[in-house]
Amino acid sequence: MVTNDESMNRFKHKIMEEVCRLEWEGHNDQEHIEQLVLKTIPGPKPEYRCCIYKEREIVRQRINLAMAKNPTYNPDSNNIVQVIDPACDECPISAYSVTDNCRFCMGKACLNSCAFGAISPGDTHMHIDPAKCKECGKCAAACPYSAIVHLERPCKKACPVGAITYDEYGYCKIDEDKCIQCGHCIHSCPFAAIGSKTFLVDIIKEIKAGKEVIAMCAPATEGQFGEDISMASIREGLKKLGFADMIEVGLGGDMTAAYESEEWAEAYKEGKKMTTSCCPAFINMLKKHFPEQYENNMSSTISPMCAISRYMKATHPGCVTVFIGPCIAKKSEAQDKSVKDNADYVVTYGELRALMRSKGVKFEPVADDYQESSIWGKRFAGSGGVAKAVIECMQERGLETGDIKLLAAHGGLECKKALILLKMGKLPEDFIEGMVCPGGCVGGPSKHRGIGEITKAREQLLSKADDRKVLENIKNYPMDKFSMHRDGHM
Known part of the structure; x- marks a missing residue:
């Protein structure tokens, strides 16, 4: 079954498997967990991200979720669905962008349609200032070449109740007062930056007891x-x-x-x-x-x-x-x-x-x-x-x-x-x-x-x-x- 996070799915399920194995063996302590991090990302070259240190931090947060814990930077959350911040950093912040289809036309319908002064001429095509853009979509509707596209982030697009927003750094944030815990955002993210808490370790403890x-x-x-x-x-x-x-x-x-x-x-x-x-x-x-x-x-x-x-x-x-x-x-x-x-x-x-x-x-x-x-x-x-x-x-x-x-x-x-x-x-x-x-x-x-x-x-x-x-x-x-x-x- 193909999903946006298909390759990362195998990766995160492997981490769950290893965490379970540690619990069966009675080795689910901090020393063995850190050994698991190094075993999962041995280095010296990264496989998915910019560096092995970022990859290892993501693994640590995945281990937290696999043990039904919150990410370390969101300790007081009661939500089942959680964002792994280090994994959420590659999506564009701008909702509307000008593509190479822009002909730099003389009519400048996009510029004339914008009521917020967000559009200005660039070197080769028109430019949208994300700080001024209010995402009204009038520029995209006005462009005769369909050169302006709406790049809605997949996690936000998947959420039926508008619970997903972003901070000033572009990290995905879940409004827990709105979130219905449906989990649709999880598999929509192509960077597997959203996951849910997993209770396998607790279940193993109950069985062993x-x-x-x-x-x-x-x-x-x-x-x-x-x-x-x-x-x-x-x-x-x-x-x-x-x-x-x-x-x-x-x-x-x-x-x-x-x-x-x-x-x-x-x-x-x-x-x-x-x-x-x-x-x-x-x-x-x-x-x-x-x-x-x-x-x-x-x-x-x-x-x-x-x-x-x-x-x-x-x-x-x-x-x-x-x-x-x-x-x-x-x-x-x-x-x-x-x-x-x-x-x-x-x-x-x-x-x-x-x-x-x-x-x-x-x-x-x-x-x-x-x-x-x-x-x-x-x-x-x-x-x-x-x-x-x-x-x-x-x-x-x-x-x-x-x-x-x-x-x-x-x-x-x-x-x-x-x-x-x-x-x-x-x-x-x-x-x-x-x-x-x-x-x-x-x-x-x-x-x-x-x-x-x-x-x-x-x-x-x-x-x-x-x-x-x-x-x-x-x-x-x-x-x-x-x-x-x-x-x-x-």
């Missing part, structure tokens, strides 16, 4: 590792890694759909519009940018991840729960301690592979069958999947759903547009299913393969699932032992 560490695999997992690697294969591999067991979060999808459908049915009777509560980036968008709609329109049902974590903690007291999926924002959901008994840790697929390599474990095909979720819960991972599962539950209860209008908004901009319409009272639909990643969770920032490969393998695996109903399925589980609501009330 003899805790009952239970993996919870997201519905998006099926198809990520090919059509031969089923949920049973993944369960077997995780047990070899030291996890006590694995459970599929698609079952949590069934639980969430069952309880959210009750809320939807009540809201529909009252003429009240509602949003889903599964995508943490969407919830963060609601909470930070649409607080009134967060209070009044969001479902109070917990996410599938939280449902399975509560189920595990209710039936396995003292266990440690680890969610595995393609989502960066799930890390912020797990950090929110106002929601009781949610997942203790969250791991992405890339991080999981680094953890497996550190222990020499591989996923392999197995003959065993394993299914805890209905097909509706399994399809929570795709855009429209949550809404369809909720409607299925309403139909299983005998409710009429033909007149219900749904909006499956996927992608940051679509979600934002839907919430603006909701805020303005102009949303024509009854319910919003919000997923900030294009295509839903399967298109998450930490997906393991290209979306085409995942979809093909995923359909092969899902075709083998049985046809159990959602409400029938959750009758097999002790739903009376834990709450399905955010406030924890039964």
